[in-house]
Structures are given as structure tokens and as C-alpha cells.
Amino acid sequence: MTATYEVRGTVAVITLSNPPVNGLGYATRKAAAEAIQRAEEDGEVKAIIITGAGKAFSGGADxxxxxxxxxxxxxxxxxxxxxxxxxxxxxxxxxxxxxMGGGLELALGCHYRVAAPGAKIALPEVKLGLLPGAGGTQRLPRALGVEPALNMIVSGEPVNSELLAMVPGQILFNRIIEGDLIDGAMVFAKEMADVRPLPKVRDLKARVANGEAFFQFARNMVGGMSKNFPAPLRCLEAVAASVNMKFDDGIKAEREGFVALMMTPESKALRHAFFAERAASKIGDVPDDTPVRKIAKVAVIGAGTMGGGITMNFLNAGIPVTMLETKQEALDRGVATIRKNYEAQVKKGKLKEEKYNERMSLLATTLSYDAIGDADLVIEAVFEELGVKESVFKQLDKVMKPGAILASNTSTLDVNKIASFTDRPQDVVGMHFFSPANVMKLLEVVRGEKTAKDVLATVMQLAKKIRKTAVVSGVCDGFIGNRMIEQYSRQAGFLLDEGCSPQQVDKAAERFGFAMGPFRMGDLAGNDIGWAIRKRRYVEKPNLNYSKSADLLCEMGRYGQKTQAGWYDYQAGKRDAIPSKAVEQMLEMHRAAQGITPRQITDEEIVHRLVFALVNEAAHLLEEGIAQRASDVDMVYLTGYGFPLWRGGPMCYADTFGLYNVVQTMKRFARNPHDDANFWQPAPLLARLVEQGKSFTE
Known part of the structure; x- marks a missing residue:
């Protein structure tokens, strides 16, 4: 049963029961409606309670x-x-x-509402590019007040029930019940059993002082904060309708807004991202009920920027960590950085002092591998060189207890090779965090040939605990994200050769919606990192073409922000990217040496060369089975590489653009004598989808 019915004396109790959050699917709606009608027809029943089973009243739509x-x-x-x-x-x-969502809208349709303290109350539809479509924009302003309701609807953020109960004049909650909720609701229901007329939220007036001025101010604020997202302003106009229109007319306006938003590419992208995040946690051949290993204690090898950031994730989740380094000074620096990060949060009011102390109490340090042998999971975050990894994993193989998971934070190296340094390859997995590791949401989980299924299940579950979005990748050079970004970076280099400046390419990418263009990103990460990869490529793949401009930049010692000189100039203590005359001259000399006459390049060409390079390489990854599904690729780029959320990721964007149009555009790029014609041949999967009239994400 998706809704149960029980009579307790003179009160009928209807319990929504559709795990995990009592989503209001068809069966649940039908059962609930029938239960209300049953109670209405029962002469013994004087009042009705609607509640939810398990850990939710209702999370809304199923x-x-x-x-x-x-x-x-x-x-x-x-x-x-x-x-x-x-x-x-x-x-x-x-x-x-x-x-939340439809669950709150249902509650607003009831005559009374009581709540347990700590209940999370929200209308989060705006996060899917929508507005509440079942009366939420009309009833919540009447029950709570226009201004607090507007804030909730436009932000989509949850608010605790007891805080809402304190809003002056609100009737959202008639009573906050400490102790047993149903017992308290029974008492309240009996008190109200004979009160008539029955109150309806729809009969109330939604009022706000200086209404027109209030909404105009709100439009300015919301419009400025929601660039590229149409839903927040639509939400605002629906709330304004609750003040300016009769209830039924407001409901009609709300419905029109909902239908219009459903058709926007932004809402489609946000809904795609919503489902993609949930799909990413599923591994095709690893059943949901796979037993997981207990992770009660973690060790991290390396106390540098990455090791410290990784450590903070586990401390934040209440998991003890032992951090290992080879030298005491390095350990001291690592602990000091962690303290500094937490103290900054305390200073900003984002972390309470007692929480800070609690987290630091979970941190231990050591210079000896012998001290970490009892950890359930160990993550190495040492220098990205195979010989260094070999030394670490041979040590770990000696000291770690049986059943411990051995993880590498490698961003490009062969996890199968790393696993071969141990006698327990089934326990070895890649856990590629993104910098800064305590901030970035993405975690690439790299599955080796021999990685055990319970190891994968454990790491995916643990990722949720440390609030990461985990995406599984097979083993290849660069995995999903970095393998794709290499093609993006190659195109950025070719664009410089042909006449673009770094700032023109960056501005075009940022206008498209990237958090940062490729050259600013290179300066932030360190241009010497890419240089090291290219040197390896020149040996391993001598036929792969690169612009030589990035090598020339590094030969000038311009590694980026850390040297105050990269593709841009930087001033000490500042991150502002200042166009560089030295770089401009270097590019002019480089073009002349290559015999290239600069040409004018449009922003559209810049963006499509960058983005479709990602798309074509991702299609290869999908064909090879490195990525499980196209939506996984989108999650990697939305959570790890600053791809604009309202575009849904590179694969979603390609679908929106039309895969036929993508391939036609790629054919034009292939005719460019200064580009790489071989790369622009459509990947087999992409060509097949176009031929079949299909898309990546349908």
C-alpha cells in the first residue's frame, strides 16, 4: 500500500507510504484521495490526520x-x-x-498543519528551472506572508519548521509539537473536530506593504542574481499574482508559468543534471545490495595542498584521519593549513568553534607507515610520478591490514599499474579528488581491471558521506575529465596560433558560461603541469599535434599565478589577470615563424571548437566503455570543470544544439589547415547517433 488508513477513536490517520521520501506518485495520490473519501463517509470519524511514514512527510513529486x-x-x-x-x-x-515541493503544497491544502521541530520545509522547484505547480506560489504567501514565502520560493532552500513558526502573523503551522508527533496531532485534531467553518488557505488575503515598490525592488534583486536562469523571475511574478489576483486567477497564472518554464532549455538542462547526479551513483554490474566494507578510520599519505584538502573532507564527516608525511616540517605545514582553513570558516560564521575543535581532535599525524596499518581506507596524495607511487604502494601493501582499501589520488596515471605494485589488486581503486579537494564536489572513482565490486560500492557510499558527487571511470590516460580537457586545451592553443589572444578565448568561454576560460585556468593550475604532460605525449604519441605556444610560454618561466606570470601578468597578492605584452609579442613571433597570417575568429567558433572537442572525445570514451553513460560525462564537467549548469554539461548541450549540427560544424573545423583534421572525424558513437536520429542523453 502506498497510503495506509487507520481509525483511532474518532480520528482517521492516513499515512503516505512510498519510500524513500513518500513521493506523490499516481498510486500514492490515488490511495490518499480514496482514504480521505473513506474517512468522510465514516460517521464515527470526526477529524483526519495526514502524515508520512519513515523519514519524510513527503518529498513531493515522485x-x-x-x-x-x-x-x-x-x-x-x-x-x-x-x-x-x-x-x-x-x-x-x-x-x-x-x-518539500508537492508535499508542502498538499499540506497547504489541508485545513491545519502541525509540525515536529527540525522538519525541513521547502519549495525547491526553482532548482529544476521550474516553479511550484500545484498552488505553492498562491498558498504559501497567504499562509506564511509574502516576503518570507517569496524568499523560500525563489531560493528553493529548506527552512526548519520551528523558524517558520516564529514568523509574525503566519498560519503555516498551527502548532509545533515536541515529543510524539502523532500523539500531539491527535490532541490537536480532537480540539478542532467541531470548529466550523473549516479554514482554507485559499480564502486568505496575501498582503505586502507598498506592493508595487516591493515587487519592483525584488525584480531588480532577483534579476541580478539569477542571470541565465529564467525560473526565479517567473517564481517572483507568480508570487506577485497571489497579491494582485484572485486565487483562481493566480492559480491559472502559476500554471501558465510552470508550462512555459518546462519548455525552456535551462529547465531541461537542470532536470537533466538532477537525474544525472542520481544515475552517476549506479554502477551497471554492481548491485545496490552489494555489501560494503566498514570505513571507521582513514589514512592520507601526503600533507600538501591535495592531501590536506582530502583530509578535511573526512574530518568534516566525523571520520578520524591519520596524515602521514616523510618530514615533520611538511606535516606541520599541512596541519597549519587545515587550521587556517577552518579558522577562516569560524571567522565568517560558517563554522562553530566547538565544531572546529571537534574536527581537529579527529586528526592525527605520523612519520611512520607502521602507525597507519589499522586504517580501513588509505588515500595517497603524493607527487604525480609512477616511481613515487610504486614506492608508496609497496609500503602500503606491507603495513595495511587485510581488507583495507588502497586508493590513489592520481589524475592521469595507470591505476592497473599502480595496483600491480601490491599483492592485493582487488583492494586498489582510484579516488581522484579535484583541487581544492575540500571544496570541489567531483570525485572520479577509477575502476581498475581487478578492483573488487565491494570496494567500488564502499567508495561510492563513502562519497555521499563526504558530500561528493562520485562518477566511475575506467582506466585510461587522464580518465574522463583530464582526457577530455586535453583536447579542449589543444583547440585553445590552435586558436592562439590562428590569431586569437588568450583574453579573447577566455572571454568567449566565460560569456558562454564557463567559470574560467582555458588560459586563466592554466595559470591557476600551473602551466608547468600541462608542459610535463605534453613532454610525455611527444614521446608516446609523436603524431599528435599541439600548438607550441604553451611550451614557449613555459620556457619563458611563465608558469602562472605562482610565478606572477603566465598567459597573463599578475600582481603580488592579487589574482587579477592582466593582459601581457610579453605574451602578445611571443605569439606574434611564433605565428611569423610558422608562416601563419592571423585571422579574425568569432566567439561562436571559439566556443564550438572548445566544447565540441570535449563532446567528440567524450563520445570516444563512451565507445570504449571508460565512461558508463553520457550523463556521467556531464556530471564530471558540471561539478569539476566549471561547465555552465544552465547548459546541462557538454553532452546535454550537444543534444540541445543537435548532433547533426554538431557533426556538420566539426566537418568545417576539419577543413581548417591549422587544426587537426583527424581529431575532427566524428567518433563512431557520435556518427552512429546522427545516422539513427538519436541523442546522447535521451
């Missing part, structure tokens, strides 16, 4: 039904709310833990 006929089948959510609102007996929504 995501499994998104885009299917069941999502709109009768009774739809509007119909269920109407059944509740027009019931002749008082209905009390007993809210706990989670009440």
Missing part, C-alpha cells in the same frame, strides 16, 4: 514518474489537494523530517 503519463494521471496533485481542501471534516497535516 521522480520516477517525471515525464511519464502517470505524472498527470487523475487524481493529479491539484485534484488531491482539492479533495483535501473541500473535505467536510477537518484535515490536519502532521509534518516531520522532510516536507
Amino acid at each position: 521522480i520516477k514518474e517525471f515525464g511519464t503519463p502517470k505524472a498527470l494521471a487523475e487524481p493529479n496533485l491539484h485534484s488531491l489537494i482539492s479533495v483535501a481542501e473541500n473535505c467536510s471534516k477537518p484535515i490536519v497535516a502532521a509534518i516531520h523530517t522532510v516536507c
